[in-house]
Amino acid sequence: MQMTMRWFGPVEDKIPLAHIRQVPGVEGVVGALYDVPVGEVWPQDKVRALADQVQQAGLKMEVIESVNIHDDIKIGLPSRDRFIANYQQTIRHLAEIGIKVICYNFMPVFDWMKTEMNYVLPDGSVTMAFEKKGIDKTLDEVVKEVLENSNGFALPGWEPERLAKVQELFAKYKDVDENTLRQNLVYFLERVIPVCEEVGIKMAIHPDDPPYSIFGLPRIVKNRDDLDWICNAVNSEANGITLCTGSIAEDPDNNVYEILAEFTRRRRIHFAHVRNIKLIQDKDFYESAHLSRYGSLDMYEVMKALHDNGFNGYIRPDHGRFIWGETGRPGYGLYDRALGVTYLHGLWEALEKRH
Numbered sequence: 001m002q003m004t005m006r007w008f009g010p011v012e013d014k015i016p017l018a019h020i021r022q023v024p025g026v027e028g029v030v031g032a033l034y035d036v037p038v039g040e041v042w043p044q045d046k047v048r049a050l051a052d053q054v055q056q057a058g059l060k061m062e063v064i065e066s067v068n069i070h071d072d073i074k075i076g077l078p079s080r081d082r083f084i085a086n087y088q089q090t091i092r093h094l095a096e097i098g099i100k101v102i103c104y105n106f107m108p109v110f111d112w113m114k115t116e117m118n119y120v121l122p123d124g125s126v127t128m129a130f131e132k133k134g135i136d137k138t139l140d141e142v143v144k145e146v147l148e149n150s151n152g153f154a155l156p157g158w159e160p161e162r163l164a165k166v167q168e169l170f171a172k173y174k175d176v177d178e179n180t181l182r183q184n185l186v187y188f189l190e191r192v193i194p195v196c197e198e199v200g201i202k203m204a205i206h207p208d209d210p211p212y213s214i215f216g217l218p219r220i221v222k223n224r225d226d227l228d229w230i231c232n233a234v235n236s237e238a239n240g241i242t243l244c245t246g247s248i249a250e251d252p253d254n255n256v257y258e259i260l261a262e263f264t265r266r267r268r269i270h271f272a273h274v275r276n277i278k279l280i281q282d283k284d285f286y287e288s289a290h291l292s293r294y295g296s297l298d299m300y301e302v303m304k305a306l307h308d309n310g311f312n313g314y315i316r317p318d319h320g321r322f323i324w325g326e327t328g329r330p331g332y333g334l335y336d337r338a339l340g341v342t343y344l345h346g347l348w349e350a351l352e353k354r355h
């Protein structure tokens with residue numbers, strides 16, 4: 001198991017690598033380039049400069065999150081072949097600097113959705129929440145609210161220039177149902193997985209967040225059966241999963257522990273996002289502190305499912321609250337994620353030493 005934290009790079013992230021380096025037990029960062037338009041090749045000199053910077057700080061960078069998938073690939077337009085060729089080239093460039101895992105998602109339009117970016121908990125900490133009444137508004141209103149409450153930071157997967165045309169984007173997806181989206185995912189995987197196998201990289205799909213349809217958009221990474229279908233559709237260890245406990249648990253019908261155990265056993269979980277959420281009512285929830293007692297997930301059981309089934313991939317605390325007066329990009333403050341790291345290491349050590 002290699003513990004990591006996500007880092008948004010020297011321009012986008014106000015947290016210095018030197019501080020991440022001081023979090024006990026963190027060996028590496030999960031990085032990305034944020035100045036390359038979605039669909040274009042990540043230039044070799046830029047990825048190398050990023051890798052050098054991380055290495056000089058005494059950290060590893062073996063996971064990228066995310067190399068986003070162009071909408072034309074998800075929609076299945078003829079132009080997808082050019083974007084897939086670019087993706088293949090990016091995979092080669094990343095392999096050359098030692099990347100082992102690429103996290104990505106296949107969600108139409110939105111990478112993730114929350115309705116409340118500054119949800120205040122009883123202890124005064126600030127977190128993100130999702131309440132169904134929050135998406136009963138118009139699409140434009142919901143998009144505007146998320147973008148305006150990001151504390152001035154660019155949000156991953158929420159490129160303002162792309163979402164400014166959200167209605168247009170929706171129109172393009174009007175004929176894409178779940179079946180078409182699945183076919184388009186397979187079309188993509190059949191072309192990138194052989195490249196991954198050749199250069200020693202593993203793809204790791206992130207579950208949909210939330211794991212059910214919103215605004216009528218198709219969703220295909222929602223539950224155990226979806227993950228099973230994807231693994232079988234292109235049957236290679238390089239076709240793997242980023243198991244995000246928070247996202248999967250947003251549907252109370254999902255058994256997170258069983259899913260973790262099964263796909264770890266099948267050697268398909270290459271990267272784990274471990275966070276806790278608190279379900280409020282039905283599917284409304286907020287992102288809680290990591291400890292089991294604050295959320296709806298038993299984090300001991302989460303770590304046990306990974307540990308006891310031979311997990312040897314990368315792991316990171318997913319999101320954190322804002323505590324101790326910290327502000328910044330929602331979900332990605334330093335302090336609460338660092339506490340999460342320490343807690344997860346504590347659980348892991350106890351599992352290792354258990355008789």
Ligand SMILES: [Mn+2]
Pocket residue numbers: 206244246247273318
């Ligand atoms: Mn996640």
